[in-house]
Amino acid sequence: MAHPQLSIVIPAYNESARIESTLERVMQCVETQDWDAEVLVVDDGSRDDTPAIVKRWMELHPRLHLIQNPGNRGKGYSVRNGLLQAAGDIVMFTDADLSAPMEEADRLLAALEAGADVAIGSRWMDRTRQTIHQPLYRQFFGRCFNWITRTVMGLPFKDTQCGFKAFKRPAAQVIFRLQRIERWGFDPEILFIARKLRYSVVEVPVTWGHDERSRMSYLKDGMKMLEEMAVIRGNSIAGRYDKDIAAMKDTSKMVTAPVEHGTKPAVSELPH
Template sequence: MSDFVSGHPASSIVIPAYNESARIDATLREVVDCIRSGGWNAEVIVVNDGSTDTTARQVLDFSITAPEVRLLENPGNHGKGYSVRHGLLQARGEIVMFTDADLSAPIREAERLFDAINNGAEIAIGSRWLDRSRQIHRQPVYRQFFGRCFNLITRMVMGLHFADTQCGFKAFTRRAAQTVFQLQTIEGWGFDPEILFIAGKRHLRTVEVPVTWRHDERTHVSYLRDGVHMLREMAIIRWNALLGRYNGPVRPVEWPTV
């Protein structure tokens, strides 16, 4: 087992969390076990998005014996996009990534994203659809249908030619993350197409990586409810692009203090 190395870790794993008390302990155990058994020099940042349950307290309790883990608090409930941006802009790793709290993509699959970054990509996004044989537990048919429809719309409206824009498993070089997330404006579930759109506008090399994936029935995403919001957010992204909001300067990359 490797010890967490103080200073600047090689990688940062950001986990957005809202009312995750039922599974956050198991998630953190799995992530920390993977870090230690794999000898990763990594930090884990849990971003609490105004949870009304015991999520924050559980993370703090867990961090007592796991110095790899730290907690960031949002000022209230702002959404997954806000949480991911907050975490990645505060991350200290040379490679930074985010993953969903349900670990639908097992955390060991992060090595596939890291390998893509180390081989020249600036952004590596996990994909459920490039290799369907890697899906351990597939979504219900109706969710697959809505997911594919949404992907088709993103291709047509956003010009994003990826098989899977919504997989919550993405990694970035530190410079790419600082560039993309400083320009991000969408704070809800529709932030994924925006950050990929920004990456294209800023000419950041983005590759799609097939990952093992299992559907979790406890997912917070509703394709009917959240799908309507995402469509509205895509219109906002196109409007932002027309106004040139993704072309502006970004601040130099700085190392956050803890």
């Protein structure tokens, strides 16, 4: 069977309360939009029924797949694990709460079709598109974190943390092989890497609604993300990304990904 045009990766950890409704909405959207798509749920060591629910849905949907991490490794690890195994020409990830409705993927796909290598959803470019607003304290911490990210990382984007991003396959295969951060701070890192490699990154306003069940703690996880940003800057200053890029080029000038669900491995050239 030919590889799909689109791969949708959903990182999941203890999502038994909502994974079924998420899969229902995603699979319905795929059918309604007539996308040639596969859906990959990456289970991050869940201790509940998340894997069992996904397996049950797989019986009805041949292009739904379950990838299981070796224990709880973090969202960044999950996204990387899923995208590097994805078989689509376009690969994207979305949060399990679908804060950005799956239908909004059309906006990311349009940006890629127009020439971007990476398209990232944004909650802040057009606030009128927010259907359910965050509590004020979350908005405050989110804005502070984003300001620090823009300043420390040199990223020009209004929203680095929206869990709704899409990539052309060649860009994803390179960016995610260079990724080192495995938890919440991976978003600024992959954008930092993309800009370092001079990929075209376009920010796209998307409809978005806050989910009160969000597990992210802006105090605890926010401090960890600040620590991880320091690590990213340290890696850059120490030349670790440059060394990794050089090693990838020296090996074969090609990047090959094992694809469990496709009919052939992913092969992508490094940018010149």
